[in-house]
Amino acid sequence: MRNLWLRNPSLAYAAWQNQERASEAARGFAPQSIIQHRAMLDRFHRHLVSHGVTVANFSGKHIEAFWLQSEATSYAAETRTRYLQLLSRLCRYLVEIGLRDDNPAADLMSDAGWSGQGNPPLYLPEDVDLRLQDFVMADGGGDAATLRVRAVVGLFLGTGITAAEGRAAALHDLHPAGDAPHLVAGTGRGRPARTIPLEAFAVDALGAWKARRQTLPIGGDLLFATRASGKPITDMSLGNIVREAFDRIGYEAADMSPRILRNTYCRRALLAGMPRDRVSELLGLSSHHTCDRIMATIRPRRNGSAVTDARDGDDGHATDSACTML
Incomplete structure (x- = not known):
């Protein structure tokens, strides 16, 4: 399965989703959400390929660069947040199976950046x-x-x-x-x-x-x-x-x-x-x-x-x- 994530992330992600849906403890996603998630991952993976990295070694900089693409510059804060949530779930799983050491999406979600709520960043007086x-x-x-x-x-x-x-x-x-x-x-x-x-x-x-x-x-x-x-x-x-x-x-x-x-x-x-x-x-x-x-x-x-x-x-x-x- 680890090799499949490197060779064909789209297929590996689909298999992972099916595995999660079959789990009794899983919350599960609606069929339309699953389709959207796969399309989002495919879009992000094409970006990774263009930068010569994989799902195993991309960093926060690659996520930041993703927002600068012509298609992504129009994304609303809510859309960016959905991407970060998807990538954070993915990275957590890849850390669990030993394919990654970190979760850069979680770093960005917890940073001043993409709360999706429009709240001002917190800092100390x-x-x-x-x-x-x-x-x-x-x-x-x-x-x-x-x-x-x-x-x-x-x-x-x-x-x-x-x-x-x-x-x-x-x-x-x-x-x-x-x-x-x-x-x-x-x-x-x-x-x-x-x-x-x-x-x-x-x-x-x-x-x-x-x-x-x-x-x-x-x-x-x-x-x-x-x-x-x-x-x-x-x-x-x-x-x-x-x-x-x-x-x-x-x-x-x-x-x-x-x-x-x-x-x-x-x-x-x-x-x-x-x-x-x-x-x-x-x-x-x-x-x-x-x-x-x-x-x-x-x-x-x-x-x-x-x-x-x-x-x-x-x-x-x-x-x-x-x-x-x-």
Whole structure:
């Protein structure tokens, strides 16, 4: 079956759907939906073939590039969401059978991009961003659990990577020492690796965690791994760690996950005047959709500097003040 996914994804997908329909536990889809899903996958697969990749190794960049095709540029947000839902289900299954290591569609669904609801992206108010940076920089002593919390928050708030990239990050990808501390992200995920400078506030926390991680009895070389097996930390565990950091600074947001830290990183960079091309590049995106949505929360002052939309800070949006890239 795995070989069939590589040779003829359309036939493999049809067989998988029939298998799912036969399952008593399956919810099932209406016949018309099944036809639509197969047509959608065929359309997306033709796009993959044109880019020289397969269902086993396409990345989020290939999904982003799909929206730029002449036919797809007219897709409504709801249509894009349906594609992402289909691809996310597909990738989850391919991960289960060992044909993929990741689910880039889930990354995009949880990103600022395609909620399909028209909701503005969530990000931290600038004063909360600074409080969280102070937490990352605080002396946590020698406790490994505290070092890990500070490092996890520092990684996402200080690089803007996705949760999946954080789960896949290896010790050799992190370079906190030297004149240009940085993280190499995107390796082994079907996309070109990119070098992301570490924000200054995150350098010491990440350096301390890397040093401690190398002394812990955990297998493999992942930066964050489960203690028992050395396998990647789960998305649930990452979410719990981020929520713990919010608890420690006494803040509650509508979304307390790596996603809101990524959006906050993006917005901080845009507020600092970084070109959206460069911000999108650092985020690993091939389109400017995410940057444009977050840029829409920023309005110019009369003197040309940036000011945020005035919103209630408790809803996860920034208040009326400017910030700089730290």
